Amino acid sequence: MKKRQTQARVPRCKKCGAPAVIYMRQHRLALCETHFQEWFVNYTQRTIEKYHMFGPEDRVLVAVSGGKDSLALWDVLTQLGYRADGLYIGLGIDEGTQYSQRSLEAVRGFMAERPGLRLYVVDMKEAYGETIPELARRVRRGRGKPCSVCGLSKRHIMNELALREGFDVLVTGHNLDDEAAVLFQNTLRWQTGYLARQSPVLEATHPGLVRKAKPFCRFYEREVAAYAIVRGIEYQYDECPFSVGATTIYYKELLNQLERHSPGSKFQFYTQFLKAKKKGLITFHEPEGEVVLRPCRICGQPTTAGEICAFCRMWVRPDMDLEEAKRSVPSLTFRVETSESEEG
Amino acid sequence: MAKVVFRDQEWEIPGGKTVREIIEELGLNPEAVLAVKGKKLLNEETVVEDEDEIKLIAVISGG
Ligand SMILES: [Zn+2]
Ligand SMILES: [Zn+2]
Numbered sequence: 001m002k003k004r005q006t007q008a009r010v011p012r013c014k015k016c017g018a019p020a021v022i023y024m025r026q027h028r029l030a031l032c033e034t035h036f037q038e039w040f041v042n043y044t045q046r047t048i049e050k051y052h053m054f055g056p057e058d059r060v061l062v063a064v065s066g067g068k069d070s071l072a073l074w075d076v077l078t079q080l081g082y083r084a085d086g087l088y089i090g091l092g093i094d095e096g097t098q099y100s101q102r103s104l105e106a107v108r109g110f111m112a113e114r115p116g117l118r119l120y121v122v123d124m125k126e127a128y129g130e131t132i133p134e135l136a137r138r139v140r141r142g143r144g145k146p147c148s149v150c151g152l153s154k155r156h157i158m159n160e161l162a163l164r165e166g167f168d169v170l171v172t173g174h175n176l177d178d179e180a181a182v183l184f185q186n187t188l189r190w191q192t193g194y195l196a197r198q199s200p201v202l203e204a205t206h207p208g209l210v211r212k213a214k215p216f217c218r219f220y221e222r223e224v225a226a227y228a229i230v231r232g233i234e235y236q237y238d239e240c241p242f243s244v245g246a247t248t249i250y251y252k253e254l255l256n257q258l259e260r261h262s263p264g265s266k267f268q269f270y271t272q273f274l275k276a277k278k279k280g281l282i283t284f285h286e287p288e289g290e291v292v293l294r295p296c297r298i299c300g301q302p303t304t305a306g307e308i309c310a311f312c313r314m315w316v317r318p319d320m321d322l323e324e325a326k327r328s329v330p331s332l333t334f335r336v337e338t339s340e341s342e343e344g
Numbered sequence: 345m346a347k348v349v350f351r352d353q354e355w356e357i358p359g360g361k362t363v364r365e366i367i368e369e370l371g372l373n374p375e376a377v378l379a380v381k382g383k384k385l386l387n388e389e390t391v392v393e394d395e396d397e398i399k400l401i402a403v404i405s406g407g
Contacts, residue, residue, distance in 0.1 A: 009362065009389040009391070010387045010389045010390055011387070011389065019387065020387055021384075021385045021386070021387050022385070022387065023387065023388070023389075033385070067405060068403075068405075069405075177404065220375075221403050221404055221405070222375060222376070222378065222403045224403075225378055225401065225403035226378055226385055226403075229378065229380060229383070229385045229401070230385050232383065237401070239405055239406060240406070243405070243406030244406075246406035248406050249404060249405075249406045252376075252404050253373070253376070253404070256373050256375040256376050256404070257373065259375045260373055260374065260375050
């Protein structure tokens with residue numbers, strides 16, 4: 001009797017009729033634990049194909065942070081049989097919180113249960129002599145928060161490592177909530193340049209740029225978290241201490257208020273934007289003359305910032321000549337960790 | 345009473361409410377929170393009974 005009460009209102013799995021663990025209003029779809037996992041993996045594959053992200057022969061580099069999105073993504077791509085290696089960047093955000101340390105532990109814990117995975121580890125302190133907070137303090141960028149230094153460093157390192165190690169595509173765990181929040185923010189300001197570029201795939205428009213893709217861009221953040229939970233992935237629950245009060249979180253909350261009262265609105269907002277753009281119904285032009293990409297004279301990565309890219313500039317003083325500048329920028333170093341393969 | 349844990353806070357809530365009702369009562373948005381019992385994910389329509397212990401997990405992250 002008690003059991004019946006407990007389950008009375010729980011929707012049934014569309015596939016097998018068992019009690020559902022999740023109901024996705026925007027798809028009008030209820031699924032049990034088993035069928036939700038199956039659906040999630042298949043839907044990722046459909047997204048990869050829909051946006052022509054990559055194929056079975058491509059070498060894929062997954063940017064892993066230890067959070068739910070990136071670990072779930074690595075898990076799914078591995079299940080789908082893709083050749084996917086991980087890249088973890090040790091930011092050194094540990095003062096008081098051990099945030100980075102615990103993130104790496106989450107990644108290692110994940111790998112320990114999945115034999116045969118390969119992880120590239122770039123440690124900021126080892127490779128560049130400074131952690132992200134130290135680097136940010138020295139270059140005094142970003143009003144006391146290291147987020148802008150962190151973002152540009154991660155982008156630079158991911159791109160350089162992917163190209164150097166011969167990967168065809170770099171993938172990130174961005175979900176629909178991430179993408180919709182960015183879209184919302186850019187639409188409110190009619191940032192036409194950003195709106196023109198926002199896409200599930202960013203082509204390598206320059207020889208110094210790696211192709212990028214976001215295979216989770218059609219999942220709600222809630223679904224990715226649900227997947228991580230049902231798969232037993234022990235991800236890093238804690239937020240980066242610097243993300244407190246981040247504007248992205250604010251926009252996500254706003255969109256979730258909309259979603260609560262009008263289910264599916266988040267999904268429509270993002271996917272209809274992509275559809276309309278693809279059909280040419282809305283077009284945005286990059287502001288004229290603004291985006292001239294030229295290779296950085298030190299690292300070769302394309303930059304809009306002039307002769308030397310924003311990353312290299314963190315080590316270069318205006319009085320240096322080019323040779324001296326080249327010597328001042330530390331070069332990328334990394335180590336590779338592997339999880340024991342089944343036979344070994 | 346059922347025990348509800350979220351971040352470092354704890355609440356005692358009389359049994360018989362659904363997960364969704366509990367989340368709303370705590371002033372949270374069901375779109376942004378999931379509930380687990382042990383390691384099991386709970387559907388939001390699941391009724392939480394006395395003696396149950398559930399944990400709420402925020403799904404929204406910055407970045
Ligand atoms: Zn089922
Ligand atoms: Zn450079």
